[in-house]
Amino acid sequence: MPKWLKDAVFYEIYPQSFYDSNNDGIGDINGIIEKLDYIKDLGCNALWINPIYDSPFMDAGYDVRDYKKVAPRYGTNDDLVNLFNKAHEKGIKVLLDLVPGHTSEEHEWFKKSCQANKNEYSDRYVWTKSVWQGIANHPYVAGNAPRDGVYMLNFFKCQPALNYGFGTRDSDFQMAPDAPACISTREAMKDIMRFWLDKGCDGFRVDMADSLVKEDDERKTNTAAIWANVREMLDKDYPEAAMVSEWCNPTSALNLAKFHMDFYLDHHGNGYNTLVRDYETDGGDHSFFKCGAGGDIMRFLNDYLPKYKNSKDYGYISFFTCNHDTPRETNSLSINELKIAYAFFFTMPGVPFLYYGDEIGMKYQANLPTKEGGYQRTGTRTPMQWNKGKNLGFSQADESMLYLPVDSDANAPTVESAQADKDSLYYTVKKIIALRHNEEDLQADADFEVVYAKEKEFPFIYKRGNLTIVVNPSPNAKQVPFDMTKKKSIFEIGAYDNSEEKLMIGAQSFVIFK
Numbered sequence: 001m002p003k004w005l006k007d008a009v010f011y012e013i014y015p016q017s018f019y020d021s022n023n024d025g026i027g028d029i030n031g032i033i034e035k036l037d038y039i040k041d042l043g044c045n046a047l048w049i050n051p052i053y054d055s056p057f058m059d060a061g062y063d064v065r066d067y068k069k070v071a072p073r074y075g076t077n078d079d080l081v082n083l084f085n086k087a088h089e090k091g092i093k094v095l096l097d098l099v100p101g102h103t104s105e106e107h108e109w110f111k112k113s114c115q116a117n118k119n120e121y122s123d124r125y126v127w128t129k130s131v132w133q134g135i136a137n138h139p140y141v142a143g144n145a146p147r148d149g150v151y152m153l154n155f156f157k158c159q160p161a162l163n164y165g166f167g168t169r170d171s172d173f174q175m176a177p178d179a180p181a182c183i184s185t186r187e188a189m190k191d192i193m194r195f196w197l198d199k200g201c202d203g204f205r206v207d208m209a210d211s212l213v214k215e216d217d218e219r220k221t222n223t224a225a226i227w228a229n230v231r232e233m234l235d236k237d238y239p240e241a242a243m244v245s246e247w248c249n250p251t252s253a254l255n256l257a258k259f260h261m262d263f264y265l266d267h268h269g270n271g272y273n274t275l276v277r278d279y280e281t282d283g284g285d286h287s288f289f290k291c292g293a294g295g296d297i298m299r300f301l302n303d304y305l306p307k308y309k310n311s312k313d314y315g316y317i318s319f320f321t322c323n324h325d326t327p328r329e330t331n332s333l334s335i336n337e338l339k340i341a342y343a344f345f346f347t348m349p350g351v352p353f354l355y356y357g358d359e360i361g362m363k364y365q366a367n368l369p370t371k372e373g374g375y376q377r378t379g380t381r382t383p384m385q386w387n388k389g390k391n392l393g394f395s396q397a398d399e400s401m402l403y404l405p406v407d408s409d410a411n412a413p414t415v416e417s418a419q420a421d422k423d424s425l426y427y428t429v430k431k432i433i434a435l436r437h438n439e440e441d442l443q444a445d446a447d448f449e450v451v452y453a454k455e456k457e458f459p460f461i462y463k464r465g466n467l468t469i470v471v472n473p474s475p476n477a478k479q480v481p482f483d484m485t486k487k488k489s490i491f492e493i494g495a496y497d498n499s500e501e502k503l504m505i506g507a508q509s510f511v512i513f514k
């Protein structure tokens, strides 16, 4: 386990939309370099950058054409190495996005795989033996290649599935996960990882990490074995490199697959969603952090606690504010609600991730036309809002050239306005991150213990090491039989009174006692 993860706070950057340094309307690597001081000042000491590789961008770069080449619109490989170096000088680690389950249909491997003649790449992807033979339970494409067979898709039509074999096999085209062709796919991925790690990258966020072996068992044992093999390489040759999985099943991802971190994703009804993203629930949004919405902390704890307990000796569960696939939380929560929710995320065990712009409360831009396969995700991917200048400081290009339009609201939050307002969400985020760096008890490894949690009641009280944290997102002040007279607050949102043996916690309040 890389030690630096203990105190890591990640910042996710969607490179298209962060900062345009050469005024062509799209964010780029030099733009990220220019903003490293901003990120450092905010308190983040690690980055996850969405795919920056050469791509036809049918899925925002998750359709990789060349894993070893930076997309020209973002810069060059040298620029990326420069970013690694500049970031390291400032104590910031950089994770790239590894897309191991599929490539673009324009990748050289796939072009060769499509050929009628047998070659080195024929079995790099999943193909049946004839164009008339389909694939049960998976999308596939027929009649699109000289080769006689259909190929499997892993996601969109532009993303043919790489071949890591099948867990259960009942058809002649399905290979065992240890077939030589499947092992070469795995080794090709390791080669790509080594390529970037040797250039100074600090690890990878892994896209659809659970998707490799098809018809795998419930725990995804075969897929996990591939990642455990990758981890062996890392432990031996790159012990400081970190891996975070898009999996959302910590017992598989951490215990079996040996990822260091696993995302607690936006999945309908899971513990994370009951906190802040409960809006798909029948009968309305009952998110715990939504004031007066009748939230229930037990819905979260019943899901989270077993996952945390089972996996904590293996790795970290990663809470995030949002990501590039998920509506920004401003979609359903107010700034005051978000202050409390974020204070909670940054005081939980594991390694937290902040999505660019969430620190200033950027809005989800509903109803934007889809861009690069974004569909409803497009509204979460708009340009970072730096200041009130042209294009909100994102780019000096003509407005018509922008990757996506900037928020047109006259009151759109910007970094500049947030920094000028002592009560902004930005300062709450900055303060809680700073506190996390100061207090080992708030970091990834410190103990987590539930102290007071009752069905449909507030507040929720938990301990991290020796710190006691009291959370009351409800519209009413609460009194609890809890003697905190000997403790001092080291962080607070809202109000509290600990002068008596019963603690009073104000409406919409959050306090950390030491």
Ligand code: GLC
Pocket: 059, 062, 063, 099, 155, 207, 208, 246, 324, 325
């Ligand atoms: C992951 C990515 C998403 C992408 C998909 C296919 O879910 O986060 O953006 O579209 O995988 O690669």
Ligand code: CA
Pocket: 019, 020, 021, 022, 023, 024, 025, 026, 027, 028, 073
């Ligand atoms: Ca640019």
